Amino acid sequence: MRTSNMFVRSLGVFVPDIVTVEQAAREGLYPAAEIERFQQIGAAVAGDVPAPEMARRAVLDAYERWGESSPRELDLLLYPSVWHQGPNGWQPQHYLQMHLLGGHVPAFEIRSGCVGMISSLELAASYLQADQRRETAMVVSADNHGTPLVDRWRMTPGAVIGDAACALVLGKEYGMAELLAVNATTIPEADAVNDGGYPLFPPDATVGRGLSFGDRHEEFRQRLLKAHGTGIHLTIQKTMMQQVEQTLDEAGIGLADVTRVAFPHGRREDLDGQMSWLGIDEDQTTWDYGRRVGHCGAVDQFIAFEHLIATGGLVAGDHLLMVGFGSGTSVAAAAFRVLSTTPVTKGSVTRGAHA
Structure with missing residues (x-):
């Protein structure tokens, strides 16, 4: 899809501290023999910070960098996620509405795996283009994989699993980068x-x-x-x-x-x-x-x-x-x-x- 008149207003991130593979190997979490073989250096590890809280911090980072508007002025929020976000029967976008956005912003969780941020850009751009009165949308994603059902150091041979969040503000007319x-x-x-x-x-x-x-x-x-x-x-x-x-x-x-x-x-x-x-x-x-x-x-x-x-x-x-x-x-x-x-x-x- 050619996305005319779509711009990245701001990017915000939350990337926690890195635990190196050497440290993980000393703790018996990562095979020492695989350090040189696979060339991985480390993983960002969020500890007990919930994924929706990581997302909130990324959103705040995006708006602090931009310095012009408020999250409450959004026309759409899309929250792609990969791993479990919180209690069963609960959705993470509501956490952001409670703590940042208010309830008037249409907000949806997107479940399309690790491609979720990119595919959500297509949805967000289409939503903004559908009505000339719509100005801005946010795509934000966060995952904390540090749960009993995931071994971040061995889940995928040759790779390690990290935790991070990113928020992208997409808008019309101007921005720091154009989505082409x-x-x-x-x-x-x-x-x-x-x-x-x-x-x-x-x-x-x-x-x-x-x-x-x-x-x-x-x-x-x-x-x-x-x-x-x-x-x-x-x-x-x-x-x-x-x-x-x-x-x-x-x-x-x-x-x-x-x-x-x-x-x-x-x-x-x-x-x-x-x-x-x-x-x-x-x-x-x-x-x-x-x-x-x-x-x-x-x-x-x-x-x-x-x-x-x-x-x-x-x-x-x-x-x-x-x-x-x-x-x-x-x-x-x-x-x-x-x-x-x-x-x-x-x-x-x-x-x-x-x-």
Whole structure:
């Protein structure tokens, strides 16, 4: 989807302190033999800070940086989430309404896995474009994986799981970056990649079954072997390339115009494949940052975006491409053009200045 007149007003983050793999290895949590092999550096660990509270802090950070408006002036709140957020039967967006937004802001939780932030941008942009009176939307996501059902150090062989939150304010007319295009799709035949062959009922969490992607991916691999292969991995690669090509075409740029590509924070072997598919080098990716904080649910590409802006990795005129994958399997891409490395207020630009 070509997203005309859509701008990132501000980015806010909450990234807790890093626990290194060396520290985790000393505590018997991470295999010492895997430190050099997998090249992971650490994971952001939130302790007992609830995910919705992490989200609240990210929202406040976004508005403190922007300094122009109030969360209560939003037209929409979307809260993508991956892991459990709080009590059963309770929804995290209501926590933000209670503590920040008030009840008049339409607010929805989005459950589309680790692709949730990118796919929610498409929903938010569509919502704003549907009515000229709507001005701003927020997409915010947070996850704290430090629960008894997750072993962050071993859940995915070759990767570690972190905790973080990010809030993005999307608005019309002006901003620090322009959202040029965004697309998301699903590969239904890959539904079984992460189900582990477990029954759909009763749900895992209700019977205390933990989450191990390593075990689930191996189970799926064995299923493929018995079925003599299905070509599903080739389908995922092809779909990713289609999403990237469509997004860049709609954005009016080519891959050669892209300064950085933000992938999910994961295994080095996955990154090598993704770089090969796109024909890019490691220094064009966010690998070095991602291996320091871990895979943080739906926010990986967005906390990397904020990090690049803060450290000079992106400057005005640069283009950022985000590529996302979600269990199920869903694939998404988004393209941005950086306009400023600091939040832009309405009074500092003239109407149509970013057109």
